[in-house]
Amino acid sequence: MNSLKKLLTLLYVILFIMLCTACWDYREVDRLTIVAGIAIDKAYDDDLLLTFEVADLLGAKSDKPIKSVIMESRGETFMSAIRNILSKDNPRLYFGHTTVAILSRDIAEEGAMKVVDFLLRDGEPRLNINLFVSEEETASELFKYKPSLTELFSVELTNIMDEQKNLAKAIPVPAYKFVNAVSGEGISAVLPSLCIVDNAEGKTVKVCGTAIFKEDRLQGFISGEDTFTLSFILDEVKGGVIVAKKDSETGEKKVTLEILDSKTEIKPVYSDNKISIEINIDVKAFLNENMGGIELKGEDRRAELKKCAEEQMNVRIKELIKKVQEGYGADIFGFGNSVYKNMPKVWKEKKDEWGNIFRDLEVTVNTNIEIKHLGLLLEPIKIGD
Amino acid sequence: MKEVISEKQAIIIMSTYIIGSSAILSAGSQAKQDIWIAYIIAMVMASIIIAVYGRISSIYLGKNIYEIMELVFGKVIGKIFLLSFMCYSFTLGALVIRDFAEFVKIVSLPTTPLCIFAYSAVVLIIWAARESIEVLGRFLSIFFPIYILMISTVTLLSSSLFEFDNLKPVLYDGFKPVLEASYSIFTFPFAEVVVFLSIMGNLNKNGSIYKVYYCSLLIGGIVLFVIAVRSLLVLGVPSKLLQYFPSYTSTRTIRVGTFLQRIEASIAIVFMISGFTKTTVCLHAATKGLAHLFNIKNYHRIAAPVGILMALYSLYMYGDAVKMSEWTAEIYPYYAIPHQIIYPVLVWIAAEIKSRITGKNNATLTEDTGNTELSESNSS
Numbered sequence: 001m002n003s004l005k006k007l008l009t010l011l012y013v014i015l016f017i018m019l020c021t022a023c024w025d026y027r028e029v030d031r032l033t034i035v036a037g038i039a040i041d042k043a044y045d046d047d048l049l050l051t052f053e054v055a056d057l058l059g060a061k062s063d064k065p066i067k068s069v070i071m072e073s074r075g076e077t078f079m080s081a082i083r084n085i086l087s088k089d090n091p092r093l094y095f096g097h098t099t100v101a102i103l104s105r106d107i108a109e110e111g112a113m114k115v116v117d118f119l120l121r122d123g124e125p126r127l128n129i130n131l132f133v134s135e136e137e138t139a140s141e142l143f144k145y146k147p148s149l150t151e152l153f154s155v156e157l158t159n160i161m162d163e164q165k166n167l168a169k170a171i172p173v174p175a176y177k178f179v180n181a182v183s184g185e186g187i188s189a190v191l192p193s194l195c196i197v198d199n200a201e202g203k204t205v206k207v208c209g210t211a212i213f214k215e216d217r218l219q220g221f222i223s224g225e226d227t228f229t230l231s232f233i234l235d236e237v238k239g240g241v242i243v244a245k246k247d248s249e250t251g252e253k254k255v256t257l258e259i260l261d262s263k264t265e266i267k268p269v270y271s272d273n274k275i276s277i278e279i280n281i282d283v284k285a286f287l288n289e290n291m292g293g294i295e296l297k298g299e300d301r302r303a304e305l306k307k308c309a310e311e312q313m314n315v316r317i318k319e320l321i322k323k324v325q326e327g328y329g330a331d332i333f334g335f336g337n338s339v340y341k342n343m344p345k346v347w348k349e350k351k352d353e354w355g356n357i358f359r360d361l362e363v364t365v366n367t368n369i370e371i372k373h374l375g376l377l378l379e380p381i382k383i384g385d
Numbered sequence: 386m387k388e389v390i391s392e393k394q395a396i397i398i399m400s401t402y403i404i405g406s407s408a409i410l411s412a413g414s415q416a417k418q419d420i421w422i423a424y425i426i427a428m429v430m431a432s433i434i435i436a437v438y439g440r441i442s443s444i445y446l447g448k449n450i451y452e453i454m455e456l457v458f459g460k461v462i463g464k465i466f467l468l469s470f471m472c473y474s475f476t477l478g479a480l481v482i483r484d485f486a487e488f489v490k491i492v493s494l495p496t497t498p499l500c501i502f503a504y505s506a507v508v509l510i511i512w513a514a515r516e517s518i519e520v521l522g523r524f525l526s527i528f529f530p531i532y533i534l535m536i537s538t539v540t541l542l543s544s545s546l547f548e549f550d551n552l553k554p555v556l557y558d559g560f561k562p563v564l565e566a567s568y569s570i571f572t573f574p575f576a577e578v579v580v581f582l583s584i585m586g587n588l589n590k591n592g593s594i595y596k597v598y599y600c601s602l603l604i605g606g607i608v609l610f611v612i613a614v615r616s617l618l619v620l621g622v623p624s625k626l627l628q629y630f631p632s633y634t635s636t637r638t639i640r641v642g643t644f645l646q647r648i649e650a651s652i653a654i655v656f657m658i659s660g661f662t663k664t665t666v667c668l669h670a671a672t673k674g675l676a677h678l679f680n681i682k683n684y685h686r687i688a689a690p691v692g693i694l695m696a697l698y699s700l701y702m703y704g705d706a707v708k709m710s711e712w713t714a715e716i717y718p719y720y721a722i723p724h725q726i727i728y729p730v731l732v733w734i735a736a737e738i739k740s741r742i743t744g745k746n747n748a749t750l751t752e753d754t755g756n757t758e759l760s761e762s763n764s765s
Contacts, residue, residue: 024497120627123492127624128638162643176624176638183623341553 037100037154039139050081051140078118095124100154102132104139108218128174133211135195168231168240170207186336189213214330229320235264244309253292257285268339276362283369293380313367392592394522396600403605405663406484407574409630413566426567428606431575439595442585450582451677457735471674473724478667479699485660487706503696511692514668547618572721583670
């Protein structure tokens with residue numbers, strides 16, 4: 001009896017030793033190679049050329065800041081390129097902290113979805129990873145320019161995108177939203193685009209504007225100013241500035257309105273078998289700068305300024321819509337989607353010919369800018385003799 | 386010694402059981418943006434069949450389904466029913482273990498063999514099943530509040546990502562896909578509470594069986610509803626449908642400032658608690674059935690072998706995760722019909738007739754029929 005008990009105890013011990021062996025997939029933190037950003041290019045043959053920006057943690061041990069290291073790898077597919085890097089350097093790349101993926105133009109033109117698939121399917125990358133398109137020849141050359149303040153380009157880029165809530169000149173697009181736009185009904189996808197510009201100290205990378213997609217293929221780019229207008233239509237504006245110009249006898253005068261809050265409503269209208277779109281934009285702003293010294297005392301003067309700013313906004317939005325309708329024919333504004341969501345029956349009929357309908361879709365824009373206050377100054381600064 | 390669980394404990398166990406693996410797997414995704422309608426319809430459907438389950442237990446108060454089957458159908462046919470019911474519990478338990486193993490493997494530990502998860506999970510489950518259902522009740526009375534707190538925290542944190550536009554348009558593809566979806570939600574997880582027929586006999590005398598069933602349906606249903614709608618609101622239709630584990634992935638997108646992010650482990654913990662509960666209940670039911678089949682008095686003793694078999698079976702059920710998800714989506718709704726609807730209804734009808742006859746014949750009331758009247762007055 002006693003020996004049986006001992007035997008059983010031994011068996012239990014052996015059993016529990018198995019449970020104490022910790023993780024099978026255990027990876028030491030100091031041996032992880034953390035990828036901060038990926039640039040995806042096409043190699044001269046049909047292979048993918050991946051460039052990784054990797055955070056070098058070895059520097060972190062000796063009080064030095066984390067260094068950015070660039071690595072490159074090729075492969076037929078995304079995953080094979082990632083694994084091929086093992087034959088060159090020795091890191092197992094870790095994608096859990098990747099925040100940025102930049103597609104080159106050729107990749108985006110061929111179809112972005114074939115590379116986005118990996119980012120969503122694999123367990124490591126997160127599905128809110130920000131996607132970009134490079135306006136330059138390749139995507140990898142963007143990594144060559146060091147940001148002015150932070151060490152890692154990808155981290156800097158993520159910070160820039162976070163700051164867009166005060167600027168609205170780029171629309172951050174996480175991977176899952178890109179998928180929603182590509183496969184959703186009546187909407188085309190957009191991605192922010194990057195380019196290299198001259199800066200005070202050498203060159204640097206800037207978020208230039210927006211890349212327009214049709215299905216998952218790149219059609220073209222629009223500028224940063226147009227992106228600002230686009231973010232109004234897409235209701236992505238949380239802040240930013242509107243510059244209103246006012247004509248007067250002494251030439252054009254500019255005032256800056258800082259946006260406090262903005263709300264956009266896209267309303268499809270169906271009458272006489274014809275769809276038209278009504279955009280209502282409601283902006284709350286305050287006057288932050290009065291460059292030309294426009295007199296603002298009196299209700300009617302302010303109303304005039306307000307009207308002026310609203311009018312300019314309407315014109316900009318209409319121009320952009322026209323440009324996209326004629327130039328790209330891609331419904332990046334999601335007008336079709338608003339029809340699908342609000343008038344499902346109409347959408348069922350018109351779905352197949354939406355491409356044509358969109359091209360000559362009639363859009364009316366109503367902007368309402370509410371000027372909440374005029375800053376600290378009561379009156380414009382007078383220029384004496 | 387008779388195991389007794391209180392009404393409250395029974396409600397907690399059953400609610401957790403209902404949430405079970407549905408906390409991470411998506412049932413009824415064919416309804417797309419109308420999944421919320423599908424959930425409501427499924428709950429209404431479930432409330433009908435639950436009345437049958439409740440009635441069976443309250444006709445033969447204090448008896449489990451195996452004893453009831455033998456009482457109403459006699460020894461031979463009763464044992465056939467028993468076998469089928471036991472197999473259902475056994476398979477369901479194995480299925481949940483497999484879900485759990487696949488989830489951990491796909492999400493975080495890709496090179497670890499599947500059996501490691503199944504074995505390490507089943508050790509705890511066997512322990513819990515051996516210690517009887519009371520222990521599970523006490524375990525959950527500590528963890529259930531934490532569990533609900535986690536789900537509500539995650540929901541609140543993701544509220545900034547909600548896009549209510551994702552719910553539109555309503556019924557775009559008509560009513561058919563919604564009904565199909567609500568049926569598959571009905572079979573997985575709501576009507577799976579049929580397994581509780583083997584446990585309801587342990588409810589203490591003051592507890593109302595119907596109250597347990599309906600409260601749990603309401604709690605479990607609301608939690609699942611919230612989880613499903615949250616994933617939909619965060620991810621939107623095409624992205625949500627793509628996901629294998631939508632609630633897990635939608636939690637991954639939560640980012641509050643720069644410091645509060647990567648909290649998807651909370652959903653994994655939620656799933657672990659509910660998966661554990663569900664498997665324990667299934668193992669308990671299967672063990673009780675087997676013990677009854679072979680007239681073993683102390684069913685706790687055979688929990689270990691049955692549990693190990695369950696873990697092994699879970700590994701051999703399907704070749705891979707894809708086959709598993711196809712099976713659960715396409716075949717399971719039909720596989721569930723006899724176990725969740727036909728057999729319980731047959732048992733109910735037979736029990737109704739039998740109890741009337743014995744009630745008339747026996748002038749002196751036996752314990753069973755005495756209880757019947759008691760429960761009838763309870764339920765009315």
